[in-house]
Structure formats: C-alpha cells, structure tokens
Amino acid sequence: MAGSFIDSVRGIMRQAVRFLLPADCAACGLPLSDSPIPHFCVGCWNSIVPITSSRCARCDYPFLSPAATSHAPAHRCQSCRKHPPSYTKAWTLYPYRSPLREALHLFKYQGKVSLAAPLADLITDRLPQFESLDVIVPVPLHIDRLREREFNQSLLLADRIGRHLGLPVSCTDLIRHRSSPTQISLKRKERLKNLCGAFAVPHPRAVAGKRILVIDDVFTTGATINECAKALRKAGSSDVFALTLGRTMDAGHVPDRLVQRRDGRPPS
Numbered sequence: 001m002a003g004s005f006i007d008s009v010r011g012i013m014r015q016a017v018r019f020l021l022p023a024d025c026a027a028c029g030l031p032l033s034d035s036p037i038p039h040f041c042v043g044c045w046n047s048i049v050p051i052t053s054s055r056c057a058r059c060d061y062p063f064l065s066p067a068a069t070s071h072a073p074a075h076r077c078q079s080c081r082k083h084p085p086s087y088t089k090a091w092t093l094y095p096y097r098s099p100l101r102e103a104l105h106l107f108k109y110q111g112k113v114s115l116a117a118p119l120a121d122l123i124t125d126r127l128p129q130f131e132s133l134d135v136i137v138p139v140p141l142h143i144d145r146l147r148e149r150e151f152n153q154s155l156l157l158a159d160r161i162g163r164h165l166g167l168p169v170s171c172t173d174l175i176r177h178r179s180s181p182t183q184i185s186l187k188r189k190e191r192l193k194n195l196c197g198a199f200a201v202p203h204p205r206a207v208a209g210k211r212i213l214v215i216d217d218v219f220t221t222g223a224t225i226n227e228c229a230k231a232l233r234k235a236g237s238s239d240v241f242a243l244t245l246g247r248t249m250d251a252g253h254v255p256d257r258l259v260q261r262r263d264g265r266p267p268s
C-alpha cells in the first residue's frame, strides 16, 4: 500500500517535471507528453511484446518451428540435452531488443531506477505458474560492481516480484565472491570460464531443502543463471528455477510471428 502511494506521488512529480522540462522518448525521440512510463512513450512501451513461440522445456529457448514441441511438450533444445543445466526450469519473457534494450541500459548503466517499477510490471504481467517456492534470490553483483553501480538491478526487480508473490527475497543467501569483467562482449566459452566458481552460498543451512527462484534482468547464454543454480544446489537447496525479463536472440530468430502484442492482438 505504501509502495503504491509512493509510486503515485512519484508519477505526479514526474508529470510536473516534464511540464517544466519537456523530455523525449529514449527509443523513438518523440516528446513524452503524458506517458506514465519514465523515459518512454506509451507507443514504444506497448511495443514490448512477450515471446509466445514453442520453447525448450528446460531453458525456454524459443524454437523457430512449433513442430519441435507439438508432439512432445517436454522437448529440450540441443544445448540442454548436451549439457543439462543445474536449474530445473528457466522462464525468459521478452526478446531483448529495442525498446526493452534501451530501457534496461538506462536502468542498469545510467542509474534510472525509476524504471524498476515498469520493468517489474512487465514481469508480473507474465508470471508463469509456479509451484510452491520458498524464497526469491536475485543474481548478486560483486561488491566492487555494487559500489560502482550503487544498486543491484536484479534485486530491485526481485523485491517487487517478491511483494507481488508474497515471498521473501534474500540478497544474502547467494554472493558473488569473484569479480569478473562484464559478460556482454564475451563468447560462450569465455563466459563459462569467466563465471566458473564466481558464486558461493555463505550459509548452506539457510538454503538447505528450499525451492528457490533466481531473478536476473537478461538471459544471454544462461551461464550466469546456471552458475547461481549450481552453487545453490551444491549447498543443498532443492529445485532452483530462474526468471529473467529479457532474452538475447539473433534478430533473424525473432520473426514477428514469435511475438504478440501485450493486448493479445497480433503485431500490426
């Protein structure tokens, strides 16, 4: 209740600031006018559409053809068959492309934390059916990165999802004890090497037997989520699930038929 009141006050203040200092949409450059979303016009924000194609039952990788799962809904992608991940199931909700890409960039790298609420809303709008969960754990940042950025974007999202689901959020059950360069420019092998052993569970009894949902902003190769799940399982947790807002995909792998408008209508 207090959170929604604060969000309303922030919304009113944002409108007042826009009246005095007009701003443009970070994606299309048009004036924001009365958009309720910080930094984005309503048209651009509504163009963030979920992935709806048939997907890998384990890592949520979108298949180009629905034939992959039409007779075998539990079909897994080649990568999951070859290297089964440590997590039980991952959900990746939206293609990581414009304007979601710009929004996450502003949120993460330019400190626009006012985007936490609308980005978390994108997640809570599309929450999968979870069976019982005990705790939500955001992918942790190393302390050096946290000092530099001053916040953990995954924790800001996890906090809102936890409130929505009525579940506790822990930022102490899993820590990143090894600093590593940003993953974004690395290839798959380099990512795996970079992340190996980067996460640790300081108090294994805190996670023992628990069903855990790990939250991150973007799923690229899944290496980060997998290393988190590996550390939690090694410490004695029960199933680990993963939920990420965006999924990187080749542009050619995201034909419009794979997505639908958030209002349920097909893309125009």
Ligand SMILES: [Zn+2]
Pocket: 025, 026, 027, 028, 029, 030, 040, 041, 042, 043, 044, 045
């Ligand atoms: Zn726009």
Ligand SMILES: [Zn+2]
Pocket: 056, 057, 058, 059, 060, 061, 076, 077, 078, 079, 080, 081
């Ligand atoms: Zn897979």
